[in-house]
Amino acid sequence: xxxxxxxxxxxxxxxxxxxxxxxxxxxxxxxxxxxxxxxxxxxxxxxxxxxxxxxxxxxxxxxxxxxxxxxxxxxxxxxxxxxxxxxxxxxxxxxxxxxxxxxxxxxxxxxxxxxxxxxxxxxxxxxxxxxxxxxxxxxxxxxxxxxxxxxxxxxxxxxxxxxxxxxxxxxxxxxxxxxxxxxxxxxxxxxxxxxxxxxxxxxxxxxxxxxxxxxxxxxxxxxxxxxxxxxxxxxxxxxxxxxxxxxxxxxxxxxxxxxxxxxxxxxxxxxxxxxxxxxxxxxxxxxxxxxxxxxxxxxxxxxxxxxxxxxxxxxxx
Amino acid sequence: xxxxxxxxxxxxxxxxxxxxxxxxxxxxxxxxxxxxxxxxxxxxxxxxxxxxxxxxxxxxxxxxxxxxxxxxxxxxxxxxxxxxxxxxxxxxxxxxxxxxxxxxxxxxxxxxxxxxxxxxxxxxxxxxxxxxxxxxxxxxxxxxxxxxxxxxxxxxxxxxxxxxxxxxxxxxxxxxxxxxxxxxxxxxxxxxxxxxxxxxxxxxxxxxxxxxxxxxxxx
Numbered sequence: 001x002x003x004x005x006x007x008x009x010x011x012x013x014x015x016x017x018x019x020x021x022x023x024x025x026x027x028x029x030x031x032x033x034x035x036x037x038x039x040x041x042x043x044x045x046x047x048x049x050x051x052x053x054x055x056x057x058x059x060x061x062x063x064x065x066x067x068x069x070x071x072x073x074x075x076x077x078x079x080x081x082x083x084x085x086x087x088x089x090x091x092x093x094x095x096x097x098x099x100x101x102x103x104x105x106x107x108x109x110x111x112x113x114x115x116x117x118x119x120x121x122x123x124x125x126x127x128x129x130x131x132x133x134x135x136x137x138x139x140x141x142x143x144x145x146x147x148x149x150x151x152x153x154x155x156x157x158x159x160x161x162x163x164x165x166x167x168x169x170x171x172x173x174x175x176x177x178x179x180x181x182x183x184x185x186x187x188x189x190x191x192x193x194x195x196x197x198x199x200x201x202x203x204x205x206x207x208x209x210x211x212x213x214x215x216x217x218x219x220x221x222x223x224x225x226x227x228x229x230x231x232x233x234x235x236x237x238x239x240x241x242x243x244x245x246x247x248x249x250x251x252x253x254x255x256x257x258x259x260x261x262x263x264x265x266x267x268x269x270x271x272x273x274x275x276x277x278x279x280x281x282x283x284x285x286x287x288x289x290x291x292x293x294x295x296x297x298x299x300x301x302x303x304x305x306x307x308x309x310x311x312x313x314x315x316x317x
Numbered sequence: 318x319x320x321x322x323x324x325x326x327x328x329x330x331x332x333x334x335x336x337x338x339x340x341x342x343x344x345x346x347x348x349x350x351x352x353x354x355x356x357x358x359x360x361x362x363x364x365x366x367x368x369x370x371x372x373x374x375x376x377x378x379x380x381x382x383x384x385x386x387x388x389x390x391x392x393x394x395x396x397x398x399x400x401x402x403x404x405x406x407x408x409x410x411x412x413x414x415x416x417x418x419x420x421x422x423x424x425x426x427x428x429x430x431x432x433x434x435x436x437x438x439x440x441x442x443x444x445x446x447x448x449x450x451x452x453x454x455x456x457x458x459x460x461x462x463x464x465x466x467x468x469x470x471x472x473x474x475x476x477x478x479x480x481x482x483x484x485x486x487x488x489x490x491x492x493x494x495x496x497x498x499x500x501x502x503x504x505x506x507x508x509x510x511x512x513x514x515x516x517x518x519x520x521x522x523x524x525x526x527x528x529x530x531x532x533x534x535x536x
Contacts, residue, residue, distance in 0.1 A: 102495075
């Protein structure tokens with residue numbers, strides 16, 4: 001818990017999140033009392049369930065990140081595991097994929113996070129896109145089942161890229177050595193997660209309030225152009241306003257926040273398309289009101305790697 | 318049999334629950350201490366442990382699996398697990414199904430039903446996989462007749478159907494390393510043998526009761 005004592009700006013970030021949770025809880029309970037028994041009741045109950053889940057998620061996240069690099073690594077490794085588990089449960093695989101899946105869960109996934117732990121950047125970067133993606137197709141082929149072979153190999157490759165490789169770039173932020181920002185890398189991770197998740201929330205809120213024109217109704221009936229514009233604009237404004245917690249100037253922070261928001265949207269849209277293809281609404285039922293873990297972090301999976309590489313390219317000498 | 322849960326049994330149950338991430342739904346009845354015969358589909362070594370672990374502890378202590386003698390007595394480890402850890406009731410599979418008529422059944426399979434009825438005793442419940450062997454998980458195999466004869470012998474015990482979903486993908490037959498996907502377990506509405514109901518009709522109805530609990534399509 002050293003961060004909280006040393007880093008006043010980190011305290012402000014956490015304080016801000018806490019204030020936001022308190023305000024939304026208050027709004028949630030006011031709405032609940034005002035709309036007793038009418039038609040919007042289901043929406044409000046869902047909203048309150050989401051807020052309750054946010055409290056839990058923020059608490060878990062805060063404890064993990066404050067306990068240092070290992071805490072963050074363990075948290076994201078668990079998230080990868082749970083997300084991959086939901087994904088593989090619902091994506092059709094065959095009996096012959098069994099051993100490859102075992103390797104993916106128990107060798108490739110822990111190794112990816114271990115490489116961050118020992119700070120071996122070179123291998124971390126190629127571990128899954130190069131090594132695992134070459135390993136997976138032949139290891140399925142050796143089991144001898146050719147039915148839907150290419151589909152099966154691609155499904156596992158895609159799952160491990162999104163749920164493990166991409167997501168692992170969030171805790172990998174703690175490896176970056178940014179001049180003048182040493183020891184504050186937890187703020188960078190928090191910044192990414194706040195902007196990304198607030199973008200999701202604000203797109204949802206704007207969509208509910210003024211959403212009209214659906215972006216791709218077949219993929220996601222809840223995503224509207226109004227929701228996207230309102231959510232991305234307001235979350236970008238929030239990210240810009242948080243520049244003081246990052247190594248970025250306000251203008252840089254605006255550009256980077258905009259990118260996080262748009263990639264987050266792309267992630268949500270992609271995973272929605274997969275869900276519609278399989279014929280399900282949510283990947284899981286672990287988080288009350290939110291669907292599964294993967295439904296919650298799909299945007300982060302797409303935003304994290306690009307955020308990581310932007311910061312690494314422009315801010316790490 | 319003592320109503321004591323072996324510590325290894327509790328440990329294995331916890332591991333099985335963790336690996337299978339099982340979500341339990343009591344769709345047709347509630348957990349109850351009354352004597353029951355749980356019968357379910359069979360596609361994985363995890364089936365029994367997952368079903369057993371889904372029961373409340375006080376019921377678990379009185380619930381025993383029916384195990385195939387030829388398989389579970391084959392190695393010392395299997396024998397130890399079945400005998401000492403889970404207090405399994407050993408049966409020679411197939412011998413009752415070969416009976417063509419009541420007389421022959423009486424002759425061939427009587428002691429099997431005796432053993433199961435005795436294992437039920439005054440307070441125990443049983444877990445039974447009427448397919449008799451592990452399937453691929455895609456289609457439910459035909460039910461063997463033990464369930465019917467046991468139901469006739471012990472009409473006081475409630476027959477509770479259950480469906481275990483996705484465990485065939487987590488630990489399929491022939492594999493010994495699990496892939497930790499999520500699974501579902503659904504308990505259905507108890508059934509009973511109707512007056513004058515024939516063996517085949519009852520077994521088909523029991524099979525249908527299990528199959529109807531399936532919640533998602535096959536993988």
